[in-house]
Amino acid sequence: MSVSPQTVAVFGAGYVGLVTGACFADLGHRVVVRDVLADRVEVLRRGEVPIFEPGLDSLIARNTDRLSFTTDVGEAIEGADFVYIAVGTPPTYSGDADLSAVWTVIDELPQIERSTVVVMKSTVPVGTGSRVRHRLDERGLQHVGYVSNPEFTAEGTALRDFMHPDRIVIGSFRDEDGDAVEALHAGIEAPVVRCDVASGEMIKLAANAALMTRISFINEIANVCEATGADVVRVAEGIGLDRRIGPAFLRAGIGFGGSCFPKDSLALKQLAANSGYHFQLLNAVIEVNELQKRRVIGKLHSHLGSLRGATVALLGLAFKPNTDDMREAPSLVLAGRLVAEGADVRAWDPVVEGADLFGVEIASSPEAAAAGADAVVLVTEWPELADVDWKAVAATMRNALLIDGRNMLDPAALRAAGFTVEGIGRAASVSEG
Ligand code: UDX
Ligand code: UDX
Numbered sequence: 030m031s032v033s034p035q036t037v038a039v040f041g042a043g044y045v046g047l048v049t050g051a052c053f054a055d056l057g058h059r060v061v062v063r064d065v066l067a068d069r070v071e072v073l074r075r076g077e078v079p080i081f082e083p084g085l086d087s088l089i090a091r092n093t094d095r096l097s098f099t100t101d102v103g104e105a106i107e108g109a110d111f112v113y114i115a116v117g118t119p120p121t122y123s124g125d126a127d128l129s130a131v132w133t134v135i136d137e138l139p140q141i142e143r144s145t146v147v148v149m150k151s152t153v154p155v156g157t158g159s160r161v162r163h164r165l166d167e168r169g170l171q172h173v174g175y176v177s178n179p180e181f182t183a184e185g186t187a188l189r190d191f192m193h194p195d196r197i198v199i200g201s202f203r204d205e206d207g208d209a210v211e212a213l214h215a216g217i218e219a220p221v222v223r224c225d226v227a228s229g230e231m232i233k234l235a236a237n238a239a240l241m242t243r244i245s246f247i248n249e250i251a252n253v254c255e256a257t258g259a260d261v262v263r264v265a266e267g268i269g270l271d272r273r274i275g276p277a278f279l280r281a282g283i284g285f286g287g288s289c290f291p292k293d294s295l296a297l298k299q300l301a302a303n304s305g306y307h308f309q310l311l312n313a314v315i316e317v318n319e320l321q322k323r324r325v326i327g328k329l330h331s332h333l334g335s336l337r338g339a340t341v342a343l344l345g346l347a348f349k350p351n352t353d354d355m356r357e358a359p360s361l362v363l364a365g366r367l368v369a370e371g372a373d374v375r376a377w378d379p380v381v382e383g384a385d386l387f388g389v390e391i392a393s394s395p396e397a398a399a400a401g402a403d404a405v406v407l408v409t410e411w412p413e414l415a416d417v418d419w420k421a422v423a424a425t426m427r428n429a430l431l432i433d434g435r436n437m438l439d440p441a442a443l444r445a446a447g448f449t450v451e452g453i454g455r456a457a458s459v460s461e462g
Contacts, residue, residue: 032057032215038109040134041151042069042098044080044187044288044354045180046115049150051085052191054092056216062098063105073098081353081380084188102137106145111213112138113178115150124295125303126154135164138173146174146206152233152293154300158226162202174206177229181236184287185351196220200229234297238311241294243278244285245317251281251454252324261454262436281454283359283408283434284321286348291318291357322362325432326370328451329404332430337371340427342398345409346378346386353380359434360408364389375402379413396422403428410435423447 035058039050042064050062064070072079076093078086089096099105106112116130131151138147147165149158162175177200182190197219201207207223214221222232251261261281269276285291294315301308326336333339348358355361360376364386367374374389377398382391392398395414399405399422407414414437423429423446431443433452440450 033212034058035110035213036108037061037111037113037213038063038105039113039115040064040105041115041117041130042066042073042079043115043117044082044184045150045182046113047073047078047080047085047089048082048182048187048191049113049115049180050096051088051092052188053213054096055088055192056214058095058213060092060096061105061107061109062096063100063102064098065100067100070098070100081351082187083185083351088188103139106139106141108143109141109145110143111210112145112147113150114147115180118151118153118292118296120292120295124299126152126292126296126299128153128157131157131161132164135161138168138170140168141170141173144172144174146176146209148176148178148210149230150178150180152179152237152289152296153230154296155227155230155234158200158202158230162226174201174203174209175226176201176206176210177226178210179229179233181233184354185349192217194219196222198222198224198229198232200224200226200232202226234293234300237290237293238297238314240278241285241290241318242310242314244280244282245314245321247279247281248284248321248453249317252321254454255456258456259454260456262452264454281436282321283325283363283453284318286357286359286361288354288356322359323366324453325363325406325434326366328432329367329406329430332449332451333403333428335370336367338373339404340373340375340402341367342392342395342402342405343367343374343376343389344395344398344405344407344414345411346376346381347409350409350411353382355381358409361386363406363408378409379411396425400425402426404430404432406432406434407437408434410437414438419443419448420446 037053037058037060039046039062042062050060054060069079114134118126121127158177165173199207199210254261265279268274269279298308298311346360368387375392375398376389377392377395395417429448431448431450436452443450
């Protein structure tokens, strides 16, 4: 591996910016990560990591020689060969992506003399690159390159996804800028897709939309399984073995959440609508997901009747395991609905702390959350939940009902432990009980 060390400025020390910065440092480059939040930069300078991402703390620790943090734009840009933009692009009220942080970065760039390449890592609507190009040109920065290099890292496995990606996408206006970004990734073995900037931007949005479509598809199949007596876990296995379909992203559950899917689906929907196209399929994917999050409430009603005064334990709060990220987590919708229906809600999560969940009581363990409760809902498939002594838990509950929102646990074993069990799309196993 022959890496020619480059200097990389990364704007934004969130999940994406920190992972990008730490991985480039690990590849041998000199990296300065810049964030507007002075507290966040202070924490990072002390050697602490403000987010939970497995392996990120040790990766940062072993690259301190090449990795630094600052709030100062000038310090970040000094000698930079690349300026990576990894600031947030949250949805606005209209559902469009809010690009104000991206524009702030572009406008804050000083009159760079060298042939730096600005690289967009944040997820942005198609057409953003052209607008940025125009803005750079207006400022006399024609010599500064622009490249779209979207991220496909999933939280919890972000380092592996960055270092061993399925592909690297590089969309550029000029070949030499794309070549430079490709060379920056030397040391990573992966197919490289070279394309124009607009296609690079669309690849990111379309990849997310394809994954979300699969999830809403299997969730609808699950709902039909419940009505017809089939088991979606077996169905997913049976269709996933078809090479044309494949097994990934066919886990039925309580809907997708997180920092990307919900906002990026809205952004793509709006992008299409703003161009005069009604993206019917994507609208359905979003609506199915909203309804899916609420189906657990219906299941609780069917077993408990009114939820007023019932105690419900939510196990897992993060939108998926191995992250502390609560953005658009289904647990927020569940907790909100349960509280609105007058239930007493207790919650447990091994990582999320002090979440402001409508006054929900946070328990120190799954057992403590479930004690005396009328129902347990498995919301996030944390591995810890596989090791719980469910028989002991059932014995402490007022009513031993377990809704497995992720089809994580073995329903037969739970039933033997004394539970009434419901999964998602598992009508066959429910009727056995
Ligand atoms: C972000 C985007 O939301 C996503 O669309 C994209 O794919 C990658 O970047 P994430 O890293 O998860 O994802 O965002 P977040 O954790 O919110 O971090 C953004 C960081 O940028 C924050 O630390 C914030 O303080 C910082 N920021 C924001 C700036 O440094 N400058 C700004 O002007 C605004
Ligand atoms: C996602 C994309 O995978 C990643 O490529 C992109 O860069 C950012 O968005 P992330 O949101 O971190 O990553 O997590 P992911 O593992 O994709 O899960 C997203 C949501 O879908 C979670 O709520 C998860 O529980 C749900 N999911 C996933 C399912 O419900 N069923 C599945 O089969 C897979």
